[in-house]
């Protein structure tokens with residue numbers, strides 16, 4: 001069966017290194033291979049997910065555009081992949097409702113991301129934040145995705161998507177939904193904060209020093225890496241020596257992912273050296289990798305009309321692909337839908 005690759009990103013603020021190494025770089029790497037084999041890629045800005053917490057409307061609209069520009073700058077090619085914003089394809093919201101009636105409250109109660117995001121304020125969280133993984137299931141099931149490139153933090157949501165698909169197919173004696181496989185990169189599954197090796201690099205961290213943004217200039221990158229938390233020990237001789245050293249492990253993991261080497265090879269090369277020697281090498285590699293991306297991003301942002309045109313074109317293609325599946329779901333449930 002030809003591959004159907006589907007993935008999304010929330011249009012909140014900047015693209016950071018965790019997004020890039022954990023997910024976007026894999027989107028880009030898959031798009032050529034998939035097109036060659038007669039498959040298709042669908043990548044979207046998850047604006048319906050973004051509104052599960054308050055977002056200022058004008059800011060949301062601007063973020064959708066700038067995240068689209070960032071994805072294209074990072075290598076997503078709208079000629080090869082279908083790129084769109086989720087809200088422009090109403091089938092996502094429609095299927096999410098139908099799947100809300102298949103998903104069980106007990107399944108959602110186990111979702112660790114909801115627990116982290118709602119924290120002590122569970123009662124005050126939006127219903128949308130709780131049902132968020134059901135919308136995510138709709139996002140991939142609606143295109144009959146076979147492969148979903150994501151970072152490790154999305155694994156549990158994709159397992160839920162598989163459970164929902166299985167229950168729906170069984171309850172309604174259909175083969176409508178395909179079970180998606182998560183594709184999680186081995187080296188960069190979870191990039192951690194530069195200030196705390198126990199927290200993942202995230203857009204919601206209040207400290208900008210905790211993350212590398214794809215728009216950071218060379219001086220900012222060098223300063224963030226110089227100030228990144230480490231320990232006084234030298235780099236060990238083998239990868240196992242990093243096990244109890246989360247900050248050291250993170251920086252070496254970032255280097256390995258950027259240079260497409262194994263952690264073992266990087267450690268072997270820098271063994272015995274301190275982080276004072278390693279950090280400039282890492283900063284240089286980051287600057288080299290990110291400079292062309294931020295250059296392209298600045299160019300793309302000059303032409304918002306072209307970005308809107310790209311997104312509208314992608315949405316039309318996505319609508320056509322999603323329509324038969326959502327119609328099939330209504331029909332499997334015995335519902336009569338508005339004919340389109």
Ligand code: TYM
Pocket residue numbers: 006007008009010011018019020021022023024046049135136139140148149150151152153154188189190191192200201202
């Ligand atoms: P989001 O917007 O938080 O992140 C986008 C992608 O980046 C990955 N990622 C990371 N990977 C490694 N290390 C990190 N520190 C790191 N931070 C983020 C995420 O795993 C993700 O792949 N719910 C999703 C968006 C979404 C989606 C979907 C994804 C909506 N529908 C359907 C896949 C399929 C989210 O909030 O990702």
